[in-house]
Amino acid sequence: MKAHEDGEQSVITQTVAASAPGPMTVLAKRARLAARTLATTPSSARDRALWAAAAALREASATILEANARDLEASTANDAFRDRLTLTPERVEAMARGLEDMADLPDPVGRVLEEWTRPNGLRIRRVATPVGVIGVIYESRPNVGADAAGLCIKSGNAVLLRGGSESLHSARAIHAAMQAGLRAADLPEDAVQIAPDADRAHVAEMLGAAGLVDLLIPRGGRSLVERVQKDARVPVLAHAEGLCHTYIHSAADPSMARRIILNAKMRRVGICGATETLLIDAAIAPGLLPLIVGDLAEFGCGFKADAAAREIVPDMPAATEKDFGTEWLDAMLNIAVVDGVDEALDHIARYGSSHTEAIVTSDEAVANRFMNGTDSAVVMWNASTQFCDGGEFGFGAEIGIATGRFHARGPVGVEQLTTFRYEVLGTGQVRT
Structure with a gap:
């Protein structure tokens, strides 16, 4: 009888433990x-x-x-x-x-x-x-x-x-x-x-x-x-991965482009706002790309490049489809040569994560075409993608970068952590 009671008590104890919060x-x-x-x-x-x-x-x-x-x-x-x-x-x-x-x-x-x-x-x-x-x-x-x-x-x-x-x-x-x-x-x-x-x-x-x-x-x-x-x-x-892109348009100022991409990739490689892929116009790639690669290599960056980029800088390893879809969070940069803004936007639509994209150009019409052509939460003109940050946006800090379509997008600060209610103020109205 005692054994039966002990067994029953054990079951009760286990049940209580399982139901305890x-x-x-x-x-x-x-x-x-x-x-x-x-x-x-x-x-x-x-x-x-x-x-x-x-x-x-x-x-x-x-x-x-x-x-x-x-x-x-x-x-x-x-x-x-x-x-x-x-x-x-x-x-x-x-x-x-x-x-x-x-x-x-x-x-x-x-x-x-x-x-x-x-x-x-x-x-x-x-x-x-x-x-x-x-x-x-x-x-x-x-x-x-x-x-x-x-x-x-x-x-x-x-x-x-x-x-x-x-x-x-x-x-x-x-x-x-x-x-x-x-x-x-x-x-x-x-x-x-x-x-x-x-x-x-x-x-x-x-x-x-x-x-x-x-x-x-x-x-x-x-x-x-x-x-x-x-x-x-x-x-x-x-937010999904920070597959951020920087696109250097043919009308970009070369020294600005070099300064921006160096910062966008190498300032802090492990943050979600770091650029993971460089897109550069074919019209300026032969003269500018070797300089950019040299700048980044000096700071320890490695590369994965498409065929067109490797024709200009032959010693870069070839990029695969998987590479262009990888958030490296490390000193590694994908590079692709594109033929104009529409091809750049097509690449971003194919591989991007709707986080942050940037264009470097002096052509305002092209900049607007780029900014209106991507569905990413944050898009930048002539600025490093590493500015995608709640503190830099004036929010004090952020709780994350939202890439969805509802409630909040981009850096989530104090305003984005509120919802709302409706208040209805009457003077005795009744509904007929």
Whole structure:
């Protein structure tokens, strides 16, 4: 009888354990309560939290760098990946300045987006409101935690963070500083939550958190983004790979073109705004392409080139179809020679990821043709693709680059982290 009771108790215990909420569900519930408070908090309090968090980041700089050193010591990644993982005193300071820049932005919550009056006297207005609880799943870059938390605080949202295992120590140290900022402003610490460890089960739990998490934003490689988009039961705001192109038109200023493509490829090769493919007009390629290749090679860049480009610079390896569809995130550049703007646009349509494209030209009509001819989220004229960044756009920072067609496109800042409600103001009207 005792054995039977023990077996029955074991089944009950297992059933209770199976039905118990996981750690991310518990955190999401706490974040949801905090989001209700944050949504009605004055902008001045949210700004105080950001200023205090910036101060906390600076104060904890040594601790954060020590934690980052532990992550780097455990990492076996390539140089480009290590660059994304690495924090320096300058990068910690940049995180702090980003939070202060966010605090200086106008309050995105409560903005009247549109207002009108109906013939029956009803006044209707569309007003910006926070999304609620935002889940951010990110890899390698520990600064994403600070940027995401800051943007969510500014926009009145709570955030649930799950960083990658490779940046676990750095992410936790940054999270502590963000919560210190919330405490200093008398705001709920639960507004910024982080996964307790690197368990992969936390991702699955976030993907299934319908009703608790309102929006998921994945920041990482293609496999992560595809998994989130495939398995999530929560709306997803994501970007595909950063297959960015720079097109040098025949009317480009040669020195400008060389300066732009060097920066667009080599400033930081591991970011999604780095140019992965150079397109150059056949009319100017024989004179300009060898100079560009020389500039880039001096900084350690390798190349994959089509047949026309290899006729001009013969020692470059041949590019395959797969190469033109590869986001290298490394010191490697695809090169193709094209016959005019339409052929450049055809190449981008075939291989691009709708992220960022740039044209270098002095011909305004051609520039407009190029900008109107691509469906990418960001298009640039005479500027490096590496400017595709929330901070450079004046957003303070970004939570990601959205390449979809709905809700937000391009760098996602505080305004893009709001939705809206309709407010209808009457004077006693009834509907007939």
